[in-house]
Amino acid sequence: MKTVSSLALALLTGTLSALAASGWQTDFTAAQTAAKKDGKAILLDFTGSDWCGWCIKMKKDALDQKAFQEFADKKLVLVEVDFPNNKKQTDEVKKQNEGLQKKYGVEGYPTFVLVDQSGKELGRHVGYLKGGPSAFVQKIEGWTKTAAAK
Numbered sequence: 811m812k813t814v815s816s817l818a819l820a821l822l823t824g825t826l827s828a829l830a831a832s833g834w835q836t837d838f839t840a841a842q843t844a845a846k847k848d849g850k851a852i853l854l855d856f857t858g859s860d861w862c863g864w865c866i867k868m869k870k871d872a873l874d875q876k877a878f879q880e881f882a883d884k885k886l887v888l889v890e891v892d893f894p895n896n897k898k899q900t901d902e903v904k905k906q907n908e909g910l911q912k913k914y915g916v917e918g919y920p921t922f923v924l925v926d927q928s929g930k931e932l933g934r935h936v937g938y939l940k941g942g943p944s945a946f947v948q949k950i951e952g953w954t955k956t957a958a959a960k
Contacts, residue, residue: 878943
């Protein structure tokens with residue numbers, strides 16, 4: 811049993827490390843703090859990372875691409891709001907994700923919600939977006955320009 815617990819902890823730590831290395835966080839409160847400090851918006855990715863085909867495709871086609879990652883590094887704090895079938899999550903993350911899903915009225919995956927540092931919604935896209943990272947970056951830039959004009 812001790813070996814299984816150690817293995818599970820190692821896998822969870824590895825998953826969290828992989829998320830952090832790719833720029834994605836799972837803690838919304840920490841993301842808000844970082845966004846305030848750096849003057850960035852927050853992109854919430856509501857996903858079913860291990861079962862949602864369109865989520866997996868969007869990640870592969872846009873989110874994991876260098877062009878999106880370079881844009882995000884400069885302009886965004888990234889938060890994965892995941893609802894997996896098999897991937898382990900802490901109870902705190904599950905509770906937070908359910909609260910965010912309810913707060914932003916998310917009913918399907920993938921859903922991307924851009925918010926300011928206070929959590930106010932600036933833009934939203936539901937579903938897969940064709941066109942790779944350039945189309946997604948263009949959409950996000952449109953949301954930020956619209957928000958700035960208000």
